[in-house]
Amino acid sequence: MSGSFNEDGSHRFGGGLTNRWVPRKSEHGRLVHSFFVTPNEWLTLGADYRPLSNELAPSASFRLMEETFNRPQVTIGTSADGFSGVSSQEYHIIAGKNISRRDDIGISPWGGAMYIAEMSEMRPIGGLHLSKDRLSVLGMYSGEKSHLVTTMQLTDMVSIGHVWWGFEMHGATLNFHF
Numbered sequence: 001m002s003g004s005f006n007e008d009g010s011h012r013f014g015g016g017l018t019n020r021w022v023p024r025k026s027e028h029g030r031l032v033h034s035f036f037v038t039p040n041e042w043l044t045l046g047a048d049y050r051p052l053s054n055e056l057a058p059s060a061s062f063r064l065m066e067e068t069f070n071r072p073q074v075t076i077g078t079s080a081d082g083f084s085g086v087s088s089q090e091y092h093i094i095a096g097k098n099i100s101r102r103d104d105i106g107i108s109p110w111g112g113a114m115y116i117a118e119m120s121e122m123r124p125i126g127g128l129h130l131s132k133d134r135l136s137v138l139g140m141y142s143g144e145k146s147h148l149v150t151t152m153q154l155t156d157m158v159s160i161g162h163v164w165w166g167f168e169m170h171g172a173t174l175n176f177h178f
Helices: none
Strands: 014-021 031-040 042-049 055-065 073-085 086-096 105-116 121-132 134-140 146-153 159-167 168-175
Touching: 014 134, 042 073, 055 086, 146 168
Parallel strands: none
Antiparallel strands: 014 031, 014 168, 031 042, 042 055, 055 073, 073 086, 086 105, 105 121, 121 134, 134 146, 146 159, 159 168
8 A cells, every 4th residue: 555654653644646658558558647536554645647549447445354364454445447458447445465475575475356347347456565585576467468567665765667558568667655
């Protein structure tokens, strides 16, 4: 979950802007800007804007269950994307758990299901997130294809990344967090 924390560990308001560019994708998915705010540690609200297809769609996630040593985190949410050439809003539930026993390395498998509204379909989703220091790698199945995203955090507020979309198309990300 995104957001910022005070020195005592308590949550404070946060958010960000993420940008993804995959030049060989269709107009709908080639360029995506996502804005989000985290008013508390349980809720993220935002919107995705796709300037080449002039589409604006809501996004949100709500943490149902906090991760503990023995229990995964569970979230529900919604966002928009293109599935099999159809622009659609999707609704998902995801469980994820950091299984690393070292503080300096993150190993977090996650999985769940999503319902694609315009297609009336339920699909599995999942992946594995690995992190060390300022580098992270996310391998995922998005309900249609598998992708790999590598991200390097340049500062506490800025990160850049490489997207290997469907293991076919390369792209880039630029993210700002506050």
